Amino acid sequence: MSTRTADDLPFDNAFAELPPAFYTRLMPTPLPAPYFVAASAPAARLVGLDAADLAHEDIVAVFTGNHVPPRSQPLAAVYSGHQFGHWAGQLGDGRAILLGDIDGPEGRMELQLKGAGMTPYSRMGDGRAVLRSSIREFLCSEAMAALGIPTTRALMVTGSNKSVIRETMETAAVVTRMAPSFVRFGSFEHWRYRDKPEELRTLADYVIKTFYPDLAGAPSPYLALLEEVTRRTARMIAHWQSVGFMHGVMNTDNMSILGLTLDYGPFGFMEAFDVDHICNHTDQGGRYSYANQVPVGHWNCYALANALLPLIEDQEAAQAALDVYVDAYGEKFDQLLHAKLGLKSTQENDRALADDMFKLMQANHVDFTLFFRRLGDLRLEEPEADAPLRDLFLDRPAFDAWAAGYRARLRQEDSVDAERRLAMHAVNPKYVLRNYLAQVAIEKAQNGDFDEVRRLLGVLERPFDEQPGNDAYAALPPDWASHLEVSCSS
Incomplete structure (x- = not known):
């Protein structure tokens, strides 16, 4: 489907069919004079759109939050979570607003505006995202997808000259994220810690019916859900480790119930190898270092198990479901490593x-x-x-x-050299989103030049190809790159 009319966007909203306690309905807050930054053609195809249409003024207005199509039912979801290992209480979509979902050739995708204004869950935040972090999330979402790693997607980025205060004065932006669902581990923790078993059951039933229908006939569907999510999480992290990807903020509110890489903040791809490398400047204790991602993923699954325990009603069975993590991770990482070694x-x-x-x-x-x-x-x-x-x-x-x-x-x-080379180059990328590459694109974008964002996106969409003329994107990082620091400020 190609559309140039914003009001023709075929939105539905399955999440809005849940009871009102799960979200707050609200409209995005418009930004002045929004402009188009970049869009992903592969992501657009997932929702039946033509990337060429996304630069049109009326579409930019929709995906900035300045115009809401008639069929959209905007809302912000509530959830809670553990942050850096400590219970943080209620969190929720503090600057993300779900427009709804669109059926595409590979299934339904929810579209969410990150940076679309304040919600009841914003706490002390301003509900905005900045151009810098929006470009990073956009590029990395699509880079990870091209690497074959389970991830949320990013449709496009729009910007505005509206000022936003972070560590310095920056300008606002909105990134349109896509996923079959944005339900997180923390979505279940919210109801568990509030002692709301009916809401907990409603959410679990929704997730099973909508995303894991094969589990509905299991002797204990909730136990089966825990085991499958644990398995998917372990495999996702094996993928991370195999390409040297570090998430940076593996809080339970950033863990997808579908086993997708969710919430790209202070991420990083390993350059000079160090198993203890910390990509998040805010993470002083190194909780989310490269080496710790594997055990922290398991810890997060324990938090999910604790949230689901009132439904499972069998602690030993829950523990057995969690035990699949070690083997699932080991088997997947071993498979990926053998392929990387040819x-x-x-x-x-x-x-x-x-x-x-x-x-x-x-x-x-x-x-x-x-x-x-x-x-x-x-x-x-x-x-x-x-x-x-x-x-x-x-x-x-x-x-x-x-x-x-x-x-x-x-x-x-x-082993035959030519055959092995072909196989290894198909799994070992030549191009990844190094922080300095993102920084160069961001600095140009902050000066009104978006060509480098688009050029870099094109390179990252084909990470395994040789790409003559683009070797500079695969070079060792320059000396100045060692001084780059990425934090949770976005």
């Missing part, structure tokens, strides 16, 4: 080979993305061709020793 079979010493590799990367602070990409170019009988890969290491004899063991492992399965 290994077609599983052998006894593979774990030691991988452990030695990560220790070597840690000791030499090797660039995560470049290492795996260049590893695909390794040739079994031509060690001299390793130079670009070898040059990533300060301790080159240590690399040579590991590479010799890796070559021996490849020979055990009669």
